[in-house]
Amino acid sequence: MDGNDDILSRVLAGETRAIARLMSKVEGRPAEVAAVMAEIYKHTGKAHIVGLTGVPGSGKSTLVHAMAKALRAGGRTVGIVAVDPSSPYSGGAILGDRVRMSDLATDDGVFIRSLATRGALGGLARAALDTVDVLDAAGFDVVLIETVGVGQDEVDVAEAAQSVLVVSAPGLGDGIQAIKAGVLEIADIHVVSKCDKEESSRTVADLKAMLQLGSTARNRYGWEVPVLRTSAETGLGIEELIDRLDAHRTHLVESGEGEIRKRSILETRILKTAEDLLRQRIGEGDTLTGFVESALGGELSPRQAAEELLKTV
Numbered sequence: 001m002d003g004n005d006d007i008l009s010r011v012l013a014g015e016t017r018a019i020a021r022l023m024s025k026v027e028g029r030p031a032e033v034a035a036v037m038a039e040i041y042k043h044t045g046k047a048h049i050v051g052l053t054g055v056p057g058s059g060k061s062t063l064v065h066a067m068a069k070a071l072r073a074g075g076r077t078v079g080i081v082a083v084d085p086s087s088p089y090s091g092g093a094i095l096g097d098r099v100r101m102s103d104l105a106t107d108d109g110v111f112i113r114s115l116a117t118r119g120a121l122g123g124l125a126r127a128a129l130d131t132v133d134v135l136d137a138a139g140f141d142v143v144l145i146e147t148v149g150v151g152q153d154e155v156d157v158a159e160a161a162q163s164v165l166v167v168s169a170p171g172l173g174d175g176i177q178a179i180k181a182g183v184l185e186i187a188d189i190h191v192v193s194k195c196d197k198e199e200s201s202r203t204v205a206d207l208k209a210m211l212q213l214g215s216t217a218r219n220r221y222g223w224e225v226p227v228l229r230t231s232a233e234t235g236l237g238i239e240e241l242i243d244r245l246d247a248h249r250t251h252l253v254e255s256g257e258g259e260i261r262k263r264s265i266l267e268t269r270i271l272k273t274a275e276d277l278l279r280q281r282i283g284e285g286d287t288l289t290g291f292v293e294s295a296l297g298g299e300l301s302p303r304q305a306a307e308e309l310l311k312t313v
């Protein structure tokens with residue numbers, strides 16, 4: 001416990017090595033640091049948590065890099081959590097594992113963490129959001145969570161942010177990638193990246209047309225979901241994007257939407273964690289196999305088996 005007390009104060013003081021160590025633990029052996037994470041949670045709520053999602057190749061990583069640089073230039077510190085199911089890197093800070101990010105890696109005001117999907121579904125969402133808590137408590141001003149917009153789990157992680165950016169890009173089929181990926185509605189801000197390319201006007205027009213068709217849940221609180229054009233190559237739109245994000249944060253506070261969203265994010269987190277715990281507990285014995293046998297033999301229906309299974313955990 002002494003070690004844990006020590007790690008807590010060091011993380012709260014923003015010490016890089018302690019942050020990395022706690023993240024490894026929370027990812028791999030969360031039960032061991034449950035008490036520390038409970039303390040960490042009490043120190044959260046100061047950072048602006050921003051989720052970015054979009055199909056692979058839409059330019060998310062490049063945009064995150066450009067945003068981090070702009071935020072740093074404005075004097076703000078930045079935490080980055082990259083949730084990448086295809087990443088060959090497991091755990092560990094991604095210091096140096098992406099060439100693009102390497103110039104940020106030497107900056108103390110930036111902390112980058114990469115999480116790869118492994119193990120049971122739900123585990124990743126839980127780990128990603130705990131990682132965000134660590135960065136928030138450690139005092140980072142803005143935390144950017146980058147997830148590939150495929151799979152409900154990744155979308156849930158992006159949606160657990162205060163402000164959600166959906167990134168689309170020209171040249172990836174058509175302009176309605178966001179719909180296909182099921183992320184059109186979750187955007188607070190739509191970003192069309194790679195606007196140094198000519199075909200980008202088409203992507204912007206398609207998105208605007210889609211947004212006019214339906215009023216999304218985000219509009220309900222009086223926030224107009226903008227479609228912003230950016231280019232990480234020329235720097236186009238990056239400052240405006242940061243300004244809009246700040247405006248969105250102000251909107252969340254002033255409209256009361258922030259509180260409503262906070263509740264729904266917590267609901268998701270609690271359910272995801274419960275799911276995680278349930279899977280772990282079920283997975284530890286032969287109980288599930290026994291119920292599968294009973295259902296195979298016709299003694300129990302799947303629902304009856306599920307109800308009996310729940311009684312055992």
Ligand code: GDP
Nearest residue numbers: 055056057058059060061062193194231232233
């Ligand atoms: P991710 O998979 O969504 O993270 O996308 P990446 O950030 O890895 O970008 C995918 C590809 O698009 C890479 O080859 C980038 O160099 C390229 N790209 C990203 N942003 C821009 C941009 O603003 N302009 C142009 N022309 N290419 C870009």
